[in-house]
Amino acid sequence: MSASLTLWGTWLQALFTILLVSVVFKDNPAYRFAEHTYVGLFAGYFVALTYFNYLRPNITDRLIKKGEYLLLIPIVIGLLIYTRYIRSIAWLSRYTICFNLGIGCGYVLSKDFKPFFVDQVKATFLLLWGTGNWWKTFSNWIYVVGTVTSLVYFLFTLQKKGVQGRISQIGRVVMMIAFGAAFGNTVMARVSLFLGRMQFLMGTWLKLIKI
Amino acid sequence: MWVKLASIDRRWIYGLMIFVIALALLKPVGLAIIPSADTKKVYDAIDKLPPGTIVWLGMEFSAGGVPELMPAIQAIIRQGFRHDLRFVCGGMWVMAGDMCDQAFSIAKTEFPNKKYGVDWVNIGYKPGNEVLLQRYLTNVGEAALNIDFYLNKLDTLPLMKEFPNLKSAKMLMIFCTGTPGEREYIKHVSGPNNIPLAQSCVSVSVPEIMPLIQAGQILGLLAGMKGAAEYEVLVNKPGSATAGMDAQSFSHGLIVIFMILGNIGYFLTRNKKA
Numbered sequence: 001m002s003a004s005l006t007l008w009g010t011w012l013q014a015l016f017t018i019l020l021v022s023v024v025f026k027d028n029p030a031y032r033f034a035e036h037t038y039v040g041l042f043a044g045y046f047v048a049l050t051y052f053n054y055l056r057p058n059i060t061d062r063l064i065k066k067g068e069y070l071l072l073i074p075i076v077i078g079l080l081i082y083t084r085y086i087r088s089i090a091w092l093s094r095y096t097i098c099f100n101l102g103i104g105c106g107y108v109l110s111k112d113f114k115p116f117f118v119d120q121v122k123a124t125f126l127l128l129w130g131t132g133n134w135w136k137t138f139s140n141w142i143y144v145v146g147t148v149t150s151l152v153y154f155l156f157t158l159q160k161k162g163v164q165g166r167i168s169q170i171g172r173v174v175m176m177i178a179f180g181a182a183f184g185n186t187v188m189a190r191v192s193l194f195l196g197r198m199q200f201l202m203g204t205w206l207k208l209i210k211i
Numbered sequence: 212m213w214v215k216l217a218s219i220d221r222r223w224i225y226g227l228m229i230f231v232i233a234l235a236l237l238k239p240v241g242l243a244i245i246p247s248a249d250t251k252k253v254y255d256a257i258d259k260l261p262p263g264t265i266v267w268l269g270m271e272f273s274a275g276g277v278p279e280l281m282p283a284i285q286a287i288i289r290q291g292f293r294h295d296l297r298f299v300c301g302g303m304w305v306m307a308g309d310m311c312d313q314a315f316s317i318a319k320t321e322f323p324n325k326k327y328g329v330d331w332v333n334i335g336y337k338p339g340n341e342v343l344l345q346r347y348l349t350n351v352g353e354a355a356l357n358i359d360f361y362l363n364k365l366d367t368l369p370l371m372k373e374f375p376n377l378k379s380a381k382m383l384m385i386f387c388t389g390t391p392g393e394r395e396y397i398k399h400v401s402g403p404n405n406i407p408l409a410q411s412c413v414s415v416s417v418p419e420i421m422p423l424i425q426a427g428q429i430l431g432l433l434a435g436m437k438g439a440a441e442y443e444v445l446v447n448k449p450g451s452a453t454a455g456m457d458a459q460s461f462s463h464g465l466i467v468i469f470m471i472l473g474n475i476g477y478f479l480t481r482n483k484k485a
Contacts, residue, residue: 024221024222024225025222025225042305045305046305049305049308049336050338052362053308053335053336053337053356053358053360054337054338054356057356057357057358058356061356061357062356107341111341111398111399112398114398114402115394115397115398115402115428116394116397116398119402119426119428120422120426122426123422123425123426123427143425178418181418182415182418185414185415185416185417185418185435186414186415187463187466188414188415188435188436188437188459188463189279189413189414189415189435190415191232191459191462191463191466192278192279192413192414192435192436192455192459193275193278193279194228194232195232195278195436195455195458195459195462196277196278196279196451196455197278198229198232198233198236198458199236199278199451199454199455202233202236202237203236208237209236209237209454211450211451211454
C-alpha cells in the first residue's frame with residue numbers, strides 16, 4: 001500500500017472513530033452517518049468476499065468444470081427461501097427452513113451432548129478431600145457446592161422452604177457472584193475496546209505515544 | 212451533595228474516563244504484569260512443540276476484537292517463529308483473512324527469512340461455520356476450494372502439502388470473540404481427535420470459558436488484553452497490550468470509585484426519597 005493511501009486510511013479511521021464515539025455525549029447526525037456507513041461497508045465486504053472466496057469457485061470449478069451436478073440440490077434448496085417473495089409459491093420457502101432445522105437438531109443432538117453435558121458433569125466429580133493441597137481442596141468444594149446449590153435453585157417443582165430454601169439461597173448467592181464476575185469482565189472488555197481506539201488516535205494518528 | 216452526585220450527568224463520567232486513559236497512555240507508570248497460570252500453560256505448550264510443527268491459528272473474530280486479541284496473536288507468532296514453528300490460519304468469521312494478514316504483517320520486518328507459503332499460510336474466511344471445520348478435518352484443500360485469502364492456489368503452496376487436513380495440526384490456537392468459536396472446535400476438532408486446544412478470548416467471554424478449562428477441554432487461556440500483555444512479557448517483546456495495561460488499571464480504578472460513590476449515594480439518599 002502506498003504511503004499516501006496509508007495516510008488517507010489513518011485519517012479516515014480517526015475521523016470515523018471520533019464520529020462513532022461522539023454518541024456517548026449525544027446522539028447526532030454525524031454518528032448516524034458513520035454507523036450507516038459502517039453497516040453498509042460491512043455488508044458489501046461480506047458479499048464480495050463470499051462471492052470471490054466461495055460462490056465463484058464453487059460454481060465455476062466444481063459445478064461447471066468438474067461437473068459435480070449434485071451441488072444443484074443444495075443450491076436449489078437454498079434458493080427456495082426466496083420464494084417467500086412470491087405469494088402463490090411462498091410455501092416452498094418452508095422446505096429450506098425445515099432442512100436447516102433438521103440438520104441443526106441432528107447436529108446438536110449428535111455433537112453437543114458429550115462435550116457440553118457429559119464432560120461438564122464429569123468435570124464436577126472432584127476430590128473433596130485428600131488432594132494433598134488445601135487450596136485445591138477448597139476450590140473443589142467451592143466448585144461442587146456452587147454447582148449443586150445453583151442447580152437446586154432451579155428446582156421449581158418444590159417450594160423454596162426449609163432445607164431446600166436455604167440451599168437455594170446459597171445457589172442464589174453463588175450466581176450473584178458469577179454475575180458480578182461476568183459484569184466485571186464485560187466492563188474490562190469495553191474499556192479494552194476503547195483503549196484500542198485511544199492507542200490508535202494517540203499513537204498511529206497523532207503520534208503522541210509510541211506503540 | 213449526595214443527591215447531586217447520584218444524579219450526575221453521565222457525560223462527566225465519560226469525559227473523566229477519556230482523560231484518565233489519555234493521561235495513563237501519555238505518562239505510563241509501568242505497573243507490574245505477572246503472567247497467570249493459564250497464560251503460562253499456553254506458553255509452555257507452544258514452547259514444547261518441536262521445530263517444524265504446524266500450528267493452526269483460528270481467527271474467530273472481527274475488527275472489534277483487535278485491541279484484545281491482535282497483541283496475543285502477534286506474541287504467539289513471535290514465539291512460534293523463534294522456535295521455527297509453522298502456522299496455517301483461517302477461520303469461520305468473515306474477517307478471518309484480514310486479521311491473519313494484519314497479524315503476520317510483523318513477519319516482514321521481524322522475521323525476514325520467513326516466507327509465505329513455506330512458514331505460514333492464510334486460508335482466510337470460508338463460509339460454513341462448523342460444517343467447514345468438519346470438512347477441514349477430511350480435506351482442507353477441498354473445503355477451502357483450493358484458494359487462500361490472496362486467491363493463490365493452495366496446492367501450489369509447499370506448506371499445504373504437509374497439511375492435508377486439520378488433523379495434521381499438532382496444536383490449535385484459537386482467537387475468539389463469540390460464536391462460532393471454541394465450542395465448535397471442541398465438539399468437532401479437539402475433542403474427537405485429541406488435538407490440544409488453547410485459546411485467547413475477549414474479557415467478556417472469560418466466565419463462559421472457565422468451565423471448559425476446568426473440564427480440561429481447553430488447556431490454557433489468554434484472557435483479554437491482560438492475557439495478551441502477560442504473553443508479551445513471556446515472549447519478552449512489549450507491545451500494545453503491555454502499553455495499555457496502565458490505562459486499563461487506572462480506568463478500572465476510576466470505575467470502582469464511581470461504583471462505591473454511587474452505592475454510598477444510593478444508601479444515603481434512599482430514606483430521603485421514601
